[in-house]
Amino acid sequence: MTKALAMISGGLDSILAAKLIKDQGIEVIGICFKSHFFGPQNAYKMAEQIDIPIKVIDFSKDHLEMVKNPKHGYGKNMNPCIDCHAMMMNYCGSKLLSEFDADFIITGEVLNQRPMSQTKASLDIVKNESGFSEKILRPLCAKNLLPTEMEKSGMVDRERLLDISGRSRARQMELAKLFNINDYPSPAGGCKLTDPSFSNRLKELVKNNKGDICGREVELLKLGRHFRISENAKIISARTEVEVNSLKDLLNSNDIIFMAKDFNGSMTVIVGEPSEEEIEFAAKVTGRYSKGKDEENITVKYGNFDEPLEKFIEIKPFSDDQLIKYLIK
Numbered sequence: 001m002t003k004a005l006a007m008i009s010g011g012l013d014s015i016l017a018a019k020l021i022k023d024q025g026i027e028v029i030g031i032c033f034k035s036h037f038f039g040p041q042n043a044y045k046m047a048e049q050i051d052i053p054i055k056v057i058d059f060s061k062d063h064l065e066m067v068k069n070p071k072h073g074y075g076k077n078m079n080p081c082i083d084c085h086a087m088m089m090n091y092c093g094s095k096l097l098s099e100f101d102a103d104f105i106i107t108g109e110v111l112n113q114r115p116m117s118q119t120k121a122s123l124d125i126v127k128n129e130s131g132f133s134e135k136i137l138r139p140l141c142a143k144n145l146l147p148t149e150m151e152k153s154g155m156v157d158r159e160r161l162l163d164i165s166g167r168s169r170a171r172q173m174e175l176a177k178l179f180n181i182n183d184y185p186s187p188a189g190g191c192k193l194t195d196p197s198f199s200n201r202l203k204e205l206v207k208n209n210k211g212d213i214c215g216r217e218v219e220l221l222k223l224g225r226h227f228r229i230s231e232n233a234k235i236i237s238a239r240t241e242v243e244v245n246s247l248k249d250l251l252n253s254n255d256i257i258f259m260a261k262d263f264n265g266s267m268t269v270i271v272g273e274p275s276e277e278e279i280e281f282a283a284k285v286t287g288r289y290s291k292g293k294d295e296e297n298i299t300v301k302y303g304n305f306d307e308p309l310e311k312f313i314e315i316k317p318f319s320d321d322q323l324i325k326y327l328i329k
C-alpha cells in the first residue's frame with residue numbers, strides 16, 4: 001500500500017492536505033515536530049479528527065541552532081519559516097521516509113498564502129533546500145505547480161488535488177466543513193516565533209548573549225517580566241504563582257533568587273554573573289513587585305537557588321519610571 005508522511009503543524013491546512021491524500025486510499029502517518037517554540041498539542045487534536053496516527057519528532061536542539069542564524073532570514077517576527085520548513089522536510093526525507101517505509105511527504109503549504117514563505121520562489125527554495133524535492137507533494141496547491149513524480153507515476157491522482165492560492169481562508173473553511181473538522185486553531189497560532197513580544201525577547205537574547213544560547217535560556221523567555229541590566233546579567237520577575245513554579249523547574253544553583261522579607265510579592269531571579277550593584281538592582285526590582293512597593297525602605301532576602309535565603313539587603317523599591325528603560329518588551 002502506498003504510504004505518505006504528512007507534516008502536521010496543528011493548523012487547519014496541514015490536516016486538510018493529509019485528509020485529501022487519505023481519501024485517495026493512501027495510508028497517511030502524521031509527523032509533528034517539537035521544538036522550544038512549538039509542540040504537538042494541536043497536532044494531536046487535529047489528527048484525531050481525521051483519524052490518522054501522529055509521531056512526534058523532537059528536533060529542539062537543531063532547530064534552535066537554525067533559529068539563531070537562519071540562512072533565509074526571518075519573517076515579520078523571529079519566524080524563519082523558509083529554513084524551518086526546509087529543515088522539517090529534510091528530517092522527513094533523510095530519516096523518516098525509510099523508518100516508516102513511506103513513499104512521499106505531504107505538506108499543507110498554500111501558494112501565496114504568506115507573503116515571504118509561500119511565494120512560488122519560496123516554495124521552490126524550501127523544496128530544493130530540503131534535499132528531497134522529488135518526494136514532496138503539496139496537495140492544497142498542487143494544481144498550481146508542476147506535476148510531481150507521485151502524480152506522474154499515478155501513485156497520486158492529480159485530478160483530486162487542489163489549486164488553492166492566496167490569503168483567503170474561504171476554501172479551507174469550506175473543506176473543513178465538508179470533512180467535518182470543526183475544532184481548529186488560527187493559522188500559525190501555535191508557534192511562539194510568530195508572537196511579537198516573545199520575538200522581542202528572543203531577539204534581545206540573540207543580540208546580547210555572549211556565549212551559546214541553550215534551551216534553558218529560551219524556556220526562561222516564556223516566563224515573567226525580563227529586564228536587561230548589563231551584558232552579564234538579566235533579571236526575571238515572576239508575575240504569578242504558576243510562573244514562580246515554572247521558573248523553579250528551570251533554575252540552577254548559580255541563579256540567585258530574591259523575595260521581600262516582610263511583604264508578599266513575587267519572586268525575582270537574576271541569571272548571569274551579577275556584580276554587587278546588580279544584586280542591589282535585583283533587590284529593588286523585587287521591592288517594586290511586592291506589597292512594600294510604596295515603602296521608603298524594605299528588606300529583601302536572597303540567596304542561590306535551592307539554598308536557604310540567608311542574605312539580606314535594605315533597599316528603596318524602584319518606581320516604574322526607573323525601571324521602564326530596562327524592560328525587554
Ligand code: SF4
Pocket residue numbers: 009038079080081082084085188191192193194
Ligand atoms: S510559523 Fe513557526 S513552525 Fe511554522 S514554519 Fe514558521 S517558524 Fe516554523
